[in-house]
Amino acid sequence: MTQTSEKPQEQSMRVGIIPVTPLQQNCSLLWCTKTMRGAFVDPGGDLPKLRQALEKTGVTLEKILVTHGHLDHCGMAGIFAKEMGVPIEGPHEEDRFWISKLDDDGPRWNMEAETFEPDRWLEDGDRVTVGELELDVVHCPGHTPGHIVFHHAPSKFAMVGDVLFKGGIGRWDFPRGNLQDLVESITAKLWPLGDEVTFVPGHGPISTFGDERASNPYVGDAALEHGLPG
Template sequence: MTDTTPQPVSPPKAEPPMRAAILPVTPLQQNCSLLWCTQTMRGALIDPGGDLDRLKESVAKAGVTLEKILITHGHIDHCGEAALLAQELDLPIEGPQEADRFWISRLADDGRKYGIAGTCFEPDRWLQDGDTVTLGALTLDVIHCPGHTPGHVVFYHAPSQFAVVGDVLFKGSIGRTDFPMGNHQDLLDAITRKLWPLGDDVTFIPGHGPVSTFGQERRTNPFVGDAAMAG
């Protein structure tokens, strides 16, 4: 479990309002994220695609009470076992945007293809651009970022300058768009028009691999960095 706690803004030594940890799951090493409110110790798992026993152990070790499950998009490694966890712990599922119904409907088939358990589900709440979700006393903004999948969403906590971006953006790369219903231009537009304006200091957890910042990616990313987009 990797702690990716945002640094407090003010005062310097205060407990940050939110903490985050990365919990890689499935053979595809997808970054499931545990986010929680430090005031209430209530939180959510984002993209619990598999390895549920290990996820539950990590949540218990952190002393967090889960309120809900959040989903960035409908790919098997991100939500294949979300329905099982929701049923076992009696948790609501929020997200993704409804255009990913296509992907969620084929989770069982995709699970057999990738050797990962997959169970179809209907979220308790489909999310739209501009919506918010709550975790304890925290409020996260929902940003619809299509391209990798049509219904992909990003979760952003403005006070912490912190985002969970799923497979939209990675350190040094961007999400694939060669899957059914992917769109490369939509992905570029989502990153440059919706994520970059949030500021260079935003730290993000990607769907795979290490954390980075929007500023770092604007400087160095060969696909959506400022130099690449200027060309």
């Protein structure tokens, strides 16, 4: 793990970030410190790195969580789930068409990938458990139609996939992407969670919702006064 984040407000959860695939996607290992049971969020590839993270932390893998159906986020989720004997939860079923294309998208990008069927599709307002932790599911379409965000309210911590980045937002030019939906997902669903929420994006460094509201050139408060990004 190249980076570990722990929220002082809630010591029962820890999160380690493991960049994977040639696209350096932020796979996260989150775990409950009381039970040492954990979940990988978006294990897109580089499975030896993920096994090493489990060995280093002593975490028992309980499940795999997926934010959306793009190759770098879930290309090897099905393979890893079968190997580890754990279920997959997420994303929202609107991303089924992306997951169904993984067998074809892998060779196209020269990456290993396999289509899979999640054990549980997730919807807005659902909750997922990891050990004794409970995470809220927030459906945030726009980058993909079935994209979801995982939010742990006690820790003021979220894993947002490719919805929001430090200084940027997700692409909306993929099939069934939509800029208006993306901006509304961020401003109407993420911002109300609180400026103090720290988030792990799908790529790049962590940030907080408050910092992005103050300075993000696409969805910051000042930027949106001038209309949607072009």
